[in-house]
Amino acid sequence: MPEALRLLRREIRYSEAKTEEVNILRRIQYYDQQNEFFTRLSNxxxxxxxxxxxxxxxxxxxxxxxxxxxxxxxxxxxxxxxxxxxxxxxxxxxxxxxxxxxxxxxxxxxxxxxxxxxxxxxxxxxxxxxxxxxxxxxxxxxxxxxxxxxxxxxxxxx
CATH class of the missing domain: 3.30.200 (Phosphorylase Kinase; domain 1)
Incomplete structure (x- = not known):
């Protein structure tokens, strides 16, 4: 079974991602970027x-x-x-x-x-x-x- 990738509010698999009309490659980075930014702010x-x-x-x-x-x-x-x-x-x-x-x-x-x-x-x-x-x-x-x-x-x- 293909691995799901984490988006900000849900996970997505390739079968879903290929039908999206947005840049999923960019969006899969947001989850880690949000965690990094929130950690920096909380510190x-x-x-x-x-x-x-x-x-x-x-x-x-x-x-x-x-x-x-x-x-x-x-x-x-x-x-x-x-x-x-x-x-x-x-x-x-x-x-x-x-x-x-x-x-x-x-x-x-x-x-x-x-x-x-x-x-x-x-x-x-x-x-x-x-x-x-x-x-x-x-x-x-x-x-x-x-x-x-x-x-x-x-x-x-x-």
């Missing part, structure tokens, strides 16, 4: 805390707790990492949960087109800003800030 929990602290103007990295990997949310192009705020002096925000949203570099084509992830972030932030200004009745998440790999940062007060 940088202090960096994630620092990013949240910076964008929300919190007093210290101890003011937030990053969720475990199994609680992360991910789709085709982003991973959203839940972060819980626990600031004693600001009871108003204590217990608030925010999401640190990062593009998946293996899905945005960052490897062969450096800068794609930054462009994705700028476009999505622009769409959020436009919707907030022009369509206030459309429910969208609150954008507190964003940053690109070149150091550009924009943030609102929390």
């Amino acid at each position: 940088h929990g202090n960096w994630m805390k620092a990013v949240v602290v910076h964008h929300l103007g919190l007093p210290s990295p101890n003011a937030c707790q990053v969720a475990n990997v199994e609680d992360w949310l991910h789709g085709s192009f982003n991973v959203c990492i839940p972060v819980t705020i626990s600031v004693d002096g600001r009871r108003k925000h204590s217990g608030t949960r925010v999401l640190l949203r990062l593009p998946l570099p293996y899905r945005t084509g960052e490897e062969f087109r450096p800068g794609n992830s930054d462009e994705k972030i700028r476009c999505e932030a622009g769409i959020y800003a436009w919707l907030q200004e022009n369509c206030p009745d459309v429910p969208i998440p609150q954008l507190y800030g964003f940053a690109t790999s070149d150091g550009q940062t924009v943030f609102n007060s929390f």
Whole structure:
């Protein structure tokens, strides 16, 4: 019996793959790339805390707790990492949960087109800003800030 190959959400055999109209060779790499990226992120929990602290103007990295990997949310192009705020002096925000949203570099084509992830972030932030200004009745998440790999940062007060 032929060996099945692991895709992100299922396994696939050659008999199925040959009828697909997408590049399965590329897609079978995503599972390992996702595991590698998530491992790298989970090993940088202090960096994630620092990013949240910076964008929300919190007093210290101890003011937030990053969720475990199994609680992360991910789709085709982003991973959203839940972060819980626990600031004693600001009871108003204590217990608030925010999401640190990062593009998946293996899905945005960052490897062969450096800068794609930054462009994705700028476009999505622009769409959020436009919707907030022009369509206030459309429910969208609150954008507190964003940053690109070149150091550009924009943030609102929390």
